[in-house]
Amino acid sequence: MMRQTGHHFLQIPGPSSVPGRILRAISAQTIDHRGPDFAKVGMQALTGLKTIFKTEQNVFIYPSSGTGAWEAALVNTLSPGDRVLMFETGHFATLWKKIAEQLKLKAEFIESDWRGGADPDQIEAYLAEDTAHEIKAVCVVHNETSTGSVSPIAAIRKAIDNAGHPALLMVDTISGLASLDYNHDEWGVDVTVSGSQKGLMLPPGLSFNAVSEKAMAANKTAGLQRSYWDWADMVGPNKTGYFPYTPSTNLLYGLNEAIEMLHEEGLENVFSRHQRHGRAARAAVRGWGLEVLCSKQGQESGVLTAVLMPEGHSADQFRATTLKHFNMSLGNGLSKVADQVFRIGHLGDFNDLMLVATLAGVEMGLKQAGVPHRDGGVSAAMELLGVDRTSVAAE
Numbered sequence: 001m002m003r004q005t006g007h008h009f010l011q012i013p014g015p016s017s018v019p020g021r022i023l024r025a026i027s028a029q030t031i032d033h034r035g036p037d038f039a040k041v042g043m044q045a046l047t048g049l050k051t052i053f054k055t056e057q058n059v060f061i062y063p064s065s066g067t068g069a070w071e072a073a074l075v076n077t078l079s080p081g082d083r084v085l086m087f088e089t090g091h092f093a094t095l096w097k098k099i100a101e102q103l104k105l106k107a108e109f110i111e112s113d114w115r116g117g118a119d120p121d122q123i124e125a126y127l128a129e130d131t132a133h134e135i136k137a138v139c140v141v142h143n144e145t146s147t148g149s150v151s152p153i154a155a156i157r158k159a160i161d162n163a164g165h166p167a168l169l170m171v172d173t174i175s176g177l178a179s180l181d182y183n184h185d186e187w188g189v190d191v192t193v194s195g196s197q198k199g200l201m202l203p204p205g206l207s208f209n210a211v212s213e214k215a216m217a218a219n220k221t222a223g224l225q226r227s228y229w230d231w232a233d234m235v236g237p238n239k240t241g242y243f244p245y246t247p248s249t250n251l252l253y254g255l256n257e258a259i260e261m262l263h264e265e266g267l268e269n270v271f272s273r274h275q276r277h278g279r280a281a282r283a284a285v286r287g288w289g290l291e292v293l294c295s296k297q298g299q300e301s302g303v304l305t306a307v308l309m310p311e312g313h314s315a316d317q318f319r320a321t322t323l324k325h326f327n328m329s330l331g332n333g334l335s336k337v338a339d340q341v342f343r344i345g346h347l348g349d350f351n352d353l354m355l356v357a358t359l360a361g362v363e364m365g366l367k368q369a370g371v372p373h374r375d376g377g378v379s380a381a382m383e384l385l386g387v388d389r390t391s392v393a394a395e
């Protein structure tokens, strides 16, 4: 392979590229995780994360990928044979359901076409049927990374309450946290699941559970087998900044740096930047005459944009072209939409010029791969970014 010059454009919707400040923080020497200096690192991470989840309740940190925190949410709160309601927003919702089934839960899907977020009305209607309250949890994916659709979590909370149903609300915001507005306490979420390698700008390897008092109470009677994931073992050591087993010390250095960076920018600014980049990316897609996979207005993601390929053209061949010619990785279509969709990540440590370069890579790639499209997608995005910039400056 010939050496590629310049930096690689990692435009998949996670892992996102890690800023230098975080890489340098991670490179500090590993210390004794039971020694006196560690407490400060651990406390800073545990209290800092609460400001990101917007919670005053418990947040637990695992040295695992996001999948581990999915499992943790279920095994800490549920018992074998419990019914669990899930919503088929896309590939990640489907994977979470598979885990629930492997854990011997009765997972039930509200099916969907992968073109929007979870529907609160359908959830309310489903729960209203369950007069015996056999359903113990409602699990939804906030930002469905396989489709670029966002579920309205506050409205789903309301739907559960409207149905007068006591089920726990569990939310996967692995790819939404620190990119999209999220409020664990205000939205009444019982377990929020997240991970390090997306909006938090860290490498893969940390995952999180933010946990309500109601979910902590469920932990006491939950009958599913657990050991490594048990919240009960975390609570004691966490009080003073320690963990029951060896934490990922260096990733915690990085996490503390990431939280500081997010607050330097201001969370509201982080969220509006992602929204703005989402709007610009969609303007580009429309400019090319292509179709955004998310078809529900107002539910399009600011984290990524999934694009439908024209009939008879391979998304994977197109992605191979952008990698070969422009040193850029785009996200692939997953399971049901494999080879029909490519995904543009615009999350994390990202700015206008990086977005324009990314979209230029897509536009040049479409040409190079012989995919029918119109010119002018990049111009449309630039125009939108420029107008936006003017209105931001005028405020």
Ligand SMILES: *Cc1c(COP(=O)(O)O)cnc(C)c1O
Pocket: 014, 065, 066, 067, 068, 092, 141, 143, 144, 145, 172, 173, 174, 175, 195, 204
């Ligand atoms: C990335 C992602 C996951 C999986 O996380 P891993 O770290 O790969 O285990 C789950 N859900 C969503 C929505 C994701 O974006």
